[in-house]
Amino acid sequence: MKILVAAKRVPDPDTRIRVRSDGAGIATEGVRFALNPFDAIALEAAIRLKEQGGASEIVVVGIDAETGVETLRAGLAMGADRAVLVREVAPLDPFAVAKLLAAVCRREQPQLILMGKQAIDDDCNQTGQMLAARLGIGQATFVSRLDLGPDQSTARCGRETDSGTETVTVTLPAVVTVDLRLNEPRYVTALGILRAKKKPIQEVTPAELGVDPTPRTRLLHLAPAPRRKAGVRVQSVDELLARLRDEARVV
Amino acid sequence: MNFWPGSATKRGWSERRPSVEALSHLLVLAEHAHGRLKPVTLAAAGFAAQVCARAGGTFDFLVLGEGVGAVAEALRTYGAARVLVADHPALREPLADKHAHLLAQAVGACGVTMVVAAASTYSKDVLPRAAALLDAGMLSEVVAVQADGGGFTFQRLMFAGNVLGTATLEGPVRFLTVRPAAFAAPASAPGLAVVEMLAVEAVTLPNYLTFQAREEKVSARPDATEARVVVAGGRALKTSQEFEQLVGGLADALGAAVGASRAVVDAGLVPNSLQIGQTGKAVAPELYVALGISGAIQHLAGMKDSRVIVAINRDPEAPIFEVADYGLIADIHQAVPELVDKLRRR
Numbered sequence: 217m218k219i220l221v222a223a224k225r226v227p228d229p230d231t232r233i234r235v236r237s238d239g240a241g242i243a244t245e246g247v248r249f250a251l252n253p254f255d256a257i258a259l260e261a262a263i264r265l266k267e268q269g270g271a272s273e274i275v276v277v278g279i280d281a282e283t284g285v286e287t288l289r290a291g292l293a294m295g296a297d298r299a300v301l302v303r304e305v306a307p308l309d310p311f312a313v314a315k316l317l318a319a320v321c322r323r324e325q326p327q328l329i330l331m332g333k334q335a336i337d338d339d340c341n342q343t344g345q346m347l348a349a350r351l352g353i354g355q356a357t358f359v360s361r362l363d364l365g366p367d368q369s370t371a372r373c374g375r376e377t378d379s380g381t382e383t384v385t386v387t388l389p390a391v392v393t394v395d396l397r398l399n400e401p402r403y404v405t406a407l408g409i410l411r412a413k414k415k416p417i418q419e420v421t422p423a424e425l426g427v428d429p430t431p432r433t434r435l436l437h438l439a440p441a442p443r444r445k446a447g448v449r450v451q452s453v454d455e456l457l458a459r460l461r462d463e464a465r466v467v
Numbered sequence: 468m469n470f471w472p473g474s475a476t477k478r479g480w481s482e483r484r485p486s487v488e489a490l491s492h493l494l495v496l497a498e499h500a501h502g503r504l505k506p507v508t509l510a511a512a513g514f515a516a517q518v519c520a521r522a523g524g525t526f527d528f529l530v531l532g533e534g535v536g537a538v539a540e541a542l543r544t545y546g547a548a549r550v551l552v553a554d555h556p557a558l559r560e561p562l563a564d565k566h567a568h569l570l571a572q573a574v575g576a577c578g579v580t581m582v583v584a585a586a587s588t589y590s591k592d593v594l595p596r597a598a599a600l601l602d603a604g605m606l607s608e609v610v611a612v613q614a615d616g617g618g619f620t621f622q623r624l625m626f627a628g629n630v631l632g633t634a635t636l637e638g639p640v641r642f643l644t645v646r647p648a649a650f651a652a653p654a655s656a657p658g659l660a661v662v663e664m665l666a667v668e669a670v671t672l673p674n675y676l677t678f679q680a681r682e683e684k685v686s687a688r689p690d691a692t693e694a695r696v697v698v699a700g701g702r703a704l705k706t707s708q709e710f711e712q713l714v715g716g717l718a719d720a721l722g723a724a725v726g727a728s729r730a731v732v733d734a735g736l737v738p739n740s741l742q743i744g745q746t747g748k749a750v751a752p753e754l755y756v757a758l759g760i761s762g763a764i765q766h767l768a769g770m771k772d773s774r775v776i777v778a779i780n781r782d783p784e785a786p787i788f789e790v791a792d793y794g795l796i797a798d799i800h801q802a803v804p805e806l807v808d809k810l811r812r813r
Binding site: 227229233235242309310311314333334336337338339340341342343344345346347348349350353354355356357358360372375376377378379380381382383384385386387390395396397431432433434435436437438439440441442443444446447448449450451452453454456457459460464466467 | 500562563564567587588589591592593594595596597598599600603604605606607608620624625626627628629630631632633634635636637638673674675676677678679680681682683684690692696721729732733738739740745746748753754765771774775776777788789790791792793794795796797802805806809810
């Protein structure tokens with residue numbers, strides 16, 4: 217079975233995000249970029265399936281400017297076999313990304329497509345679902361448990377929903393978007409980095425894929441979200457209760 | 468324009484197009500569980516009512532499920548023109564393949580220009596899929612809308628709630644999820660919406676997914692997204708018993724829901740569905756009480772829209788105090804039992 221993993225390059229989750237003064241984007245000076253943490257979980261799931269004998273090849277796919285190569289190398293160092301970079305510098309949205317990934321999937325014909333449930337930069341949580349619809353295949357989102365069926369024609373997925381856990385089986389090929397609790401991604405080893413240097417990264421353009429990547433959404437302007445002001449420090453439980461009762465009127 | 472061959476079929480669907488092209492026709496996807504309407508649906512309706520008031524137009528509800536008559540009935544008084552209902556055993560479980568298919572079909576058949584739902588794991592599963600079936604784009608977790616000269620701009624939170632983005636959304640139809648806290652339920656309208664049953668032909672529905680099981684923690688406490696008060700616990704809690712005793716105890720004294728930070732969920736003290744934050748639930752109750760929560764930005768993303776925030780933490784440097792209206796520097800193991808005791812004695 218071939219597994220395709222979508223990998224997005226995002227600011228490191230521990231970076232403090234600042235908006236550029238012209239509002240046209242976030243300030244990138246001094247910002248470290250990394251593989252979207254949810255995509256790392258997706259890749260870890262793929263690698264474990266391969267280690268258990270459930271997968272033969274893992275292809276990691278990024279859509280990015282040239283800098284996307286770094287992220288893909290990190291994925292190869294973790295354990296993916298090869299990478300595809302769709303070179304595109306223009307801003308994209310999940311609508312456009314799903315179109316591009318669908319074109320890559322039609323070429324690669326993976327049995328399973330794994331990706332994070334959301335990217336931690338735009339927090340959209342749309343791409344996997346849109347990709348599944350475009351390919352006319354099933355989807356399982358928010359997945360925190362993943363087991364392949366005996367003949368690999370289905371996957372049994374535990375999904376994290378607002379009210380608890382739900383288990384579904386999805387017919388393969390399918391898109392599975394993963395949640396935090398699926399696994400803990402491994403660290404990249406020195407040997408992994410060395411091996412990654414020899415693994416191929418194929419580059420394609422949207423035009424070569426026959427895809428018009430014009431997005432449906434356009435970000436006009438960014439601003440820092442309004443910040444809450446710190447309130448008062450109370451000295452005791454009695455003062456807290458009195459203020460909640462008389463000032464805030466919430467108890 | 469239609470990617471999905473089935474989306475162009477209109478079998479059994481009533482057809483009604485808005486008389487003026489420029490008018491908005493919104494469709495609000497209702498959410499329900501155990502035969503009960505989820506209140507977050509009304510926030511999405513509040514968004515729809517706002518768009519109609521500013522740009523002109525009407526909105527309908529769409530209810531998908533089995534045995535949803537009471538849900539449909541409950542939606543008639545909120546100013547919608549119609550409540551469209553697809554009631555069928557095949558829709559019993561909220562499986563994305565079938566629900567998205569029917570949503571896309573309803574949009575195509577009714578000339579809908581905008582689809583909206585409250586942001587939840589259900590709508591996040593279904594809406595993007597339906598959008599792609601119709602070659603449409605989508606914006607998630609919208610917190611404000613402006614209508615200007617025939618177009619719309621939307622505001623949404625990005626980067627764990629740290630950045631407010633202003634965006635446009637073009638295409639044949641716009642799909643949006645909204646943050647429930649950002650929109651109030653519409654005022655009750657004088658007339659009653661018409662209930663229209665949609666024909667469902669089970670054999671035409673896609674069948675990629677099979678429902679197996681659901682594990683829901685049965686709790687007498689309200690859901691954190693619907694509660695007036697939420698009490699949440701963080702890293703300072705070391706065992707499930709301690710969590711239940713302190714967080715659960717205070718929650719019960721206040722009639723509140725419980726929530727947790729990621730650290731507590733990761734440690735296995737409470738189920739994942741209690742997690743509040745960027746990757747968990749976003750809540751905005753009247754009162755949010757953070758017990759032993761340090762306040763990482765990922766957690767703040769899920770609760771900083773609460774009206775009143777109380778933080779109790781031993782560490783005076785904890786970032787939670789930067790957003791708290793009332794901060795008490797104290798060990799929760801002492802302060803919480805005292806608080807519960809004094810609340811009970813009132």
